[in-house]
Amino acid sequence: MNIRQLLEERVSRALAAAGAPAPALVQHAARPEFGDYQANGVMAAAKTAKTNPRQLAQAVLEHLDLSDLAERVEIAGPGFINIRLRDDWLAQQLAAAAADSKLGVRPVAEPQTVVVDYSGPNLAKEMHVGHLRSTIIGDAVVRVLEFLGHKVIRQNHVGDWGTQFGMLIAYMVRQRAEGKTDVSTQLADLEAFYREAKQLYDSDQAFAAEARDYVVRLQSGDAECLALWKTFIDESMRHCEEVYQRLNVTLTPADVKPESAYNDDLPVLVAELREKGLLTESEGAQCVFLPEFIGKDDKPLPIIVQKSDGGYLYATTDLAAIRHRVGRLKADRILYFVDARQSLHLRQVFAVARAAGWAPESVSLEHLAFGTMMGEDGKPFKTRTGGTVKLIDLLDEAEQRALRLVSEKNPELSEEQRREVASAVGIGAVKYADLSKNRTSDYIFNWDHMLSFDGNTAPYMQYAYTRIRSIFRRGELDGKTDGSIILAEPAERALGLKLIQFEEALLTVATECVPHVLCGYLYDLAGAFMSFYEACPVLKAEEPARSSRLALCGLTAATIQTGLDLLGIRVVEQM
RNA sequence: GCCCUGGUAGCUCAGCGGAUAGAGCAACCGCCUCCUAAGCGGUAGGUCGCAGGUUCAAUUCCUGCCCAGGGCGCCA
Numbered sequence A: 001m002n003i004r005q006l007l008e009e010r011v012s013r014a015l016a017a018a019g020a021p022a023p024a025l026v027q028h029a030a031r032p033e034f035g036d037y038q039a040n041g042v043m044a045a046a047k048t049a050k051t052n053p054r055q056l057a058q059a060v061l062e063h064l065d066l067s068d069l070a071e072r073v074e075i076a077g078p079g080f081i082n083i084r085l086r087d088d089w090l091a092q093q094l095a096a097a098a099a100d101s102k103l104g105v106r107p108v109a110e111p112q113t114v115v116v117d118y119s120g121p122n123l124a125k126e127m128h129v130g131h132l133r134s135t136i137i138g139d140a141v142v143r144v145l146e147f148l149g150h151k152v153i154r155q156n157h158v159g160d161w162g163t164q165f166g167m168l169i170a171y172m173v174r175q176r177a178e179g180k181t182d183v184s185t186q187l188a189d190l191e192a193f194y195r196e197a198k199q200l201y202d203s204d205q206a207f208a209a210e211a212r213d214y215v216v217r218l219q220s221g222d223a224e225c226l227a228l229w230k231t232f233i234d235e236s237m238r239h240c241e242e243v244y245q246r247l248n249v250t251l252t253p254a255d256v257k258p259e260s261a262y263n264d265d266l267p268v269l270v271a272e273l274r275e276k277g278l279l280t281e282s283e284g285a286q287c288v289f290l291p292e293f294i295g296k297d298d299k300p301l302p303i304i305v306q307k308s309d310g311g312y313l314y315a316t317t318d319l320a321a322i323r324h325r326v327g328r329l330k331a332d333r334i335l336y337f338v339d340a341r342q343s344l345h346l347r348q349v350f351a352v353a354r355a356a357g358w359a360p361e362s363v364s365l366e367h368l369a370f371g372t373m374m375g376e377d378g379k380p381f382k383t384r385t386g387g388t389v390k391l392i393d394l395l396d397e398a399e400q401r402a403l404r405l406v407s408e409k410n411p412e413l414s415e416e417q418r419r420e421v422a423s424a425v426g427i428g429a430v431k432y433a434d435l436s437k438n439r440t441s442d443y444i445f446n447w448d449h450m451l452s453f454d455g456n457t458a459p460y461m462q463y464a465y466t467r468i469r470s471i472f473r474r475g476e477l478d479g480k481t482d483g484s485i486i487l488a489e490p491a492e493r494a495l496g497l498k499l500i501q502f503e504e505a506l507l508t509v510a511t512e513c514v515p516h517v518l519c520g521y522l523y524d525l526a527g528a529f530m531s532f533y534e535a536c537p538v539l540k541a542e543e544p545a546r547s548s549r550l551a552l553c554g555l556t557a558a559t560i561q562t563g564l565d566l567l568g569i570r571v572v573e574q575m
Numbered sequence B: 001g002c003c004c005u006g007g008u009a010g011c012u013c014a015g016c017g018g019a020u021a022g023a024g025c026a027a028c029c030g031c032c033u034c035c036u037a038a039g040c041g042g043u044a045g046g047u048c049g050c051a052g053g054u055u056c057a058a059u060u061c062c063u064g065c066c067c068a069g070g071g072c073g074c075c076a
Helices: A003-017 A039-048 A055-064 A086-098 A129-147 A163-177 A191-203 A204-219 A224-249 A266-275 A314-327 A340-355 A389-408 A417-433 A460-474 A490-499 A504-511 A515-535 A546-565
Strands: A025-028 A037-039 A070-076 A080-085 A113-117 A149-156 A279-282 A286-295 A298-305 A333-339 A363-371
Touching: A003 A025, A003 A037, A003 A039, A003 A204, A003 A504, A025 A417, A037 A286, A039 A055, A055 A070, A055 A080, A055 A149, A055 A504, A080 A086, A080 A460, A086 A279, A086 A417, A086 A490, A086 A546, A113 A129, A129 A333, A129 A389, A129 A417, A129 A515, A129 A546, A149 A314, A163 A191, A163 A204, A163 A224, A191 A490, A204 A490, A224 A279, A224 A389, A266 A279, A266 A286, A266 A298, A266 A314, A279 A298, A286 A340, A286 A490, A298 A314, A298 A340, A314 A333, A314 A340, A333 A340, A340 A363, A389 A417, A417 A515, A460 A515, A460 A546, A490 A515, A490 A546, A504 A515, A504 A546
Parallel strands: A113 A149, A113 A333, A333 A363
Antiparallel strands: A025 A037, A037 A080, A070 A080, A279 A286, A286 A298
16 A cells, blocks of 8 residues: 555646646655645645645645545645545555555556666675675665566676686686695685785786786686686685675575676677777777767767777676666666766766667666775775775674674573574674665775664664564464454554555665665654554553554564565564 | 765764754663563754755755865776
């Protein structure tokens, strides 16, 4: 049920009937005394129609019959229309939601095929905190889109190709020459492996030459070299899988579409650009010049698709990916959860894809950018030793802190239960810290903020859930309720209204790719429940309030669980 | 130089054309013989970077400026 949309349609129709067709601009009421929803469109419509806004509002009311669902519709201030819903109507909607496996959320009328490009780690290194946002935010949006009935195709565009792999293979060969043949052991700490290889590359001329030789052999398809490369990639992918599982992210090996998968497309793609007359040679490189991109000194800015030495670049691969996603995967919409620093690059890639006809205007190309991870000093983030914080270390730390906390708060729980809580709470806190922010600007890495368990954090919602489960456990009830819902107390009504607004929040998340809106919704919902919990006894209440409250509890638990699941955050029965 | 972002309470952040700008943390005051106090209720805290403009209405849109971060030809 989407009340906002329903009211938007009804009020808009009334505006048209009153002779001033305009959007109703229905939104949640700014203050409780204004009701539940307010329509702001009358003032603007009156302006256009050159009439008095309050008079127009009056005319709108004459064409607006909301008596089936609203108990009060009134004009306020300069021309607002305030709407208060009927308690019995709300209760009906809640009962319907409680009986529905999707909690009353209807599938979208026009499902789309949405390709979502997210996570995309570079396999030359280990996943670090900088990969967190893309992975988590992308995954949350993916889950919401699927929940609403869209067809989602995940694309993990991992970096598995490029010059650095020559260096890594060369180093692997050296290690083997020294008798270290167990790949898993060698690559247990990928970050260290990369660092050592790089150090050798920078200091040892002979090694650097070997590395360059391996790049050439790799690109020419040398079988032995490819086998070594594959060994490395497989091991590195295993590291990623481990992180994905720990993070409770839905990406699987089947979603991996690495850069190297497009290798054969690259010459074809360049040839197509040439045929379409888009290619220009500049200083030996194959470039596309588009009028909207101007560089320094007003000179046209090239998008280089092939280097003067014949090599291809990541722009070329990204173009091949668009071509594949539109042509083969039939995408209606392609979402990129990629660092803001790549904003110009993606704008260029999108523009070339449009110009070449690979992405028609009907396909939406969206860069959902986010900022760079910074240190406390506001400079790009590094640990004391100058390295990056590995994602796996962050998750370990989170679980350790959560374990300490749960052991202190609830020592009665078994060791196994406490570990389970620590995992759900620790990982949930890390994810929520990122998901709850809409920042496109840079953000500062801070252990304490990221691992905070107080206030507007995942544990708050998880705790609300356990309180509800505890009620059902105490009452020896299975969580299923059938009683009708009665909204008598203000806290019951506030909770009920919030519950019925789940679909509104999900639609915003899906259209704008903003999981923080779902976080905000769940926080409000959990807050409404906490107030209800304090104000309204459940098990000790007289019938029919008892059954009604149990039903509200049941729907709240289901909504929190579903909402958190859409964010990739788990719930626990006790904490 | 040009182009992106961002600047809201001491700190971290919501709100982005509408009625008295909201949370969390930190501070202060209350609330556990009562379904888990990882909680609830309350107090205090703001020239929404600055200056113009558009509008019935601007934190929200436009212009200029200041500050911070990022990007701008063969790395990804």
